[in-house]
Amino acid sequence: MSRHHLETPEFDEGEEIIDESVLLRDDVLIAAMAKGVLPMEYSEDELVHDMLVWRDEICSTPIPENVGVFTEAMLPGEAKFAEAQTQLLPPLLDIKTLGAAKNPRAADVEEPDVDVAIPRQKGEVGPGDAAPHAERGPRKKSGTKDKTRPRTTSTRAARSPRLKRPLAIAAAMVAIALGSLGSMAAATTAQPGSALWPIAKVVDKERAESLEARESAFEQLEDARAQVEKNDTESAREHLDEAIARADSVRGKDGKSELDKEVKSVEARIAAAEGGATNPTTGPSGSSSAPSPTPTPSTPTPTPSPSDSTPSATATPSSPSPTKSS
Amino acid sequence: MSEEDAEQGLNGLVARAVQGDRYAIEDLLTQIRPMVVRYCRARLGRTGGGAYTEADDVAQEVCVAVLNALPRYEDQGRPFAAYVFGIASHKVTDAHRRAARDLSSPVDEVPDSVDTEQGPEASAMAAATSVQLQKLLNVLPESHRDVLILRVIVGMSAEETGQMLGMSPGAVRVTQHRALAKLRQRIRPGAEVGA
Numbered sequence: 001m002s003r004h005h006l007e008t009p010e011f012d013e014g015e016e017i018i019d020e021s022v023l024l025r026d027d028v029l030i031a032a033m034a035k036g037v038l039p040m041e042y043s044e045d046e047l048v049h050d051m052l053v054w055r056d057e058i059c060s061t062p063i064p065e066n067v068g069v070f071t072e073a074m075l076p077g078e079a080k081f082a083e084a085q086t087q088l089l090p091p092l093l094d095i096k097t098l099g100a101a102k103n104p105r106a107a108d109v110e111e112p113d114v115d116v117a118i119p120r121q122k123g124e125v126g127p128g129d130a131a132p133h134a135e136r137g138p139r140k141k142s143g144t145k146d147k148t149r150p151r152t153t154s155t156r157a158a159r160s161p162r163l164k165r166p167l168a169i170a171a172a173m174v175a176i177a178l179g180s181l182g183s184m185a186a187a188t189t190a191q192p193g194s195a196l197w198p199i200a201k202v203v204d205k206e207r208a209e210s211l212e213a214r215e216s217a218f219e220q221l222e223d224a225r226a227q228v229e230k231n232d233t234e235s236a237r238e239h240l241d242e243a244i245a246r247a248d249s250v251r252g253k254d255g256k257s258e259l260d261k262e263v264k265s266v267e268a269r270i271a272a273a274e275g276g277a278t279n280p281t282t283g284p285s286g287s288s289s290a291p292s293p294t295p296t297p298s299t300p301t302p303t304p305s306p307s308d309s310t311p312s313a314t315a316t317p318s319s320p321s322p323t324k325s326s
Numbered sequence: 327m328s329e330e331d332a333e334q335g336l337n338g339l340v341a342r343a344v345q346g347d348r349y350a351i352e353d354l355l356t357q358i359r360p361m362v363v364r365y366c367r368a369r370l371g372r373t374g375g376g377a378y379t380e381a382d383d384v385a386q387e388v389c390v391a392v393l394n395a396l397p398r399y400e401d402q403g404r405p406f407a408a409y410v411f412g413i414a415s416h417k418v419t420d421a422h423r424r425a426a427r428d429l430s431s432p433v434d435e436v437p438d439s440v441d442t443e444q445g446p447e448a449s450a451m452a453a454a455t456s457v458q459l460q461k462l463l464n465v466l467p468e469s470h471r472d473v474l475i476l477r478v479i480v481g482m483s484a485e486e487t488g489q490m491l492g493m494s495p496g497a498v499r500v501t502q503h504r505a506l507a508k509l510r511q512r513i514r515p516g517a518e519v520g521a
Contacts, residue, residue: 011445018500018503022503023500023503024499026499026502026506027484027502027503028500029506030474030477030478030502030506031477031483032482033478034477034478034479034482035481046513047506047509047513049455050455050458050459050513051459051478053455053456053459053507054368054456054459054460054479055478055479057362058364058367058368058378058456058479059479061367061378063359063360063363063382075491120432175372188518264480288401
């Protein structure tokens with residue numbers, strides 16, 4: 001069955017008689033174009049050139065990877081096959097729990113009207129119909145016929161037309177739920193200031209409060225340091241006290257220990273500044289302990305990032321931005 | 327011949343896929359997808375930003391529909407590809423309908439005026455050529471257009487194309503000849519047809 005073999009043309013739609021050689025020539029041309037080849041004798045032919053460009057663009061543009069064909073969007077169909085697989089194959093998908101769907105073979109046996117494929121499609125794949133077969137359900141009446149099916153009653157129930165659309169809807173809901181599970185997971189690890197933070201606040205209120213307290217405690221410590229730098233130990237103390245108060249509501253797993261360390265270091269710095277006070281505006285407490293006026297004991301980082309925080313807050317140590325949120 | 331072998335292989339795959347063999351289903355869809363994508367791109371052309379985004383989306387829809395319809399597929403002696411293209415054809419029609427409001431999408435009418443934005447040099451550019459041809463194709467009768475697409479873009483033989491469209495191979499050859507002649511007339515009005 002050669003591609004170029006010319007059969008007797010049927011002039012079923014033609015008025016004029018077309019010369020066979022003309023038909024053959026076009027057939028050869030088309031076969032060449034289908035391979036992306038420009039036959040020599042057509043090198044000046046504008047149409048052939050255009051068609052080749054057109055073909056080349058279509059065929060050379062890479063087909064997008066749609067992460068395989070088995071995506072959530074296909075759950076309804078997948079559910080159907082999942083049930084068939086329970087009979088024929090070890091299950092490869094968990095989604096089968098969704099679908100006590102029909103055995104395709106049984107359906108075919110009982111479908112007398114399966115006809116030429118194309119006309120049948122007209123009704124089946126309508127626009128926006130996620131489960132086009134839903135309306136065609138009642139065709140198979142006897143689920144009992146199938147010898148491989150032990151769960152007659154349940155499968156029959158699932159095959160009834162009324163339950164089919166709910167099945168599709170359920171599958172869609174599962175797809176949505178799977179999607180939102182991902183966002184939930186992301187939200188549970190979100191840090192203050194991130195886009196998912198408002199969700200995180202709802203998802204885990206305790207954690208959110210703890211993280212926010214930690215944020216503002218660090219801010220207060222930051223302010224305290226700044227005040228120490230300006231030798232204003234008094235307001236530095238205020239900030240420190242505020243920070244300590246906030247730190248109370250920070251959970252241990254949210255970097256409490258680091259916060260405490262930070263508190264101690266700032267405290268030491270204030271004490272040192274107070275000790276060697278040189279600033280006349282602040283009332284020095286008189287006692288003299290540390291001679292150095294501007295010591296930098298530890299933690300030179302201005303925005304301490306909680307690196308020892310919880311496992312849930314693993315990612316984005318960079319994100320905690322000092323936004324006053326509490 | 328290799329094409330027949332491919333069709334045989336496809337049919338074997340279809341038989342197993344209909345039974346619910348997951349691996350067969352995957353193989354089947356992997357095999358038909360490039361054909362479906364080509365067909366949809368040829369029918370819908372570039373849209374919006376000049377990419378085949380919409381066409382590829384429709385192609386994916388077609389694959390989903392095929393997957394959903396598989397359990398009810400019954401071998402009627404027609405190639406499975408014909409079944410797939412039946413679905414694809416309808417999905418494309420739906421897409422055209424949906425895109426009727428979108429001015430950037432191909433419509434069934436050729437614009438009356440000459441495109442003044444592109445001079446001869448610019449129109450020589452590949453993209454413009456392709457768009458122009460796309461417009462021309464949309465003026466052709468449906469059967470002419472489908473024959474050209476199936477043969478040139480999808481790469482089917484006249485026999486296979488005939489099976490797809492319910493024509494004899496001879497009718498396919500007549501149709502493709504007429505389609506080419508019409509396109510020649512349109513692309514170069516006054517040119518000698520079929521010479």
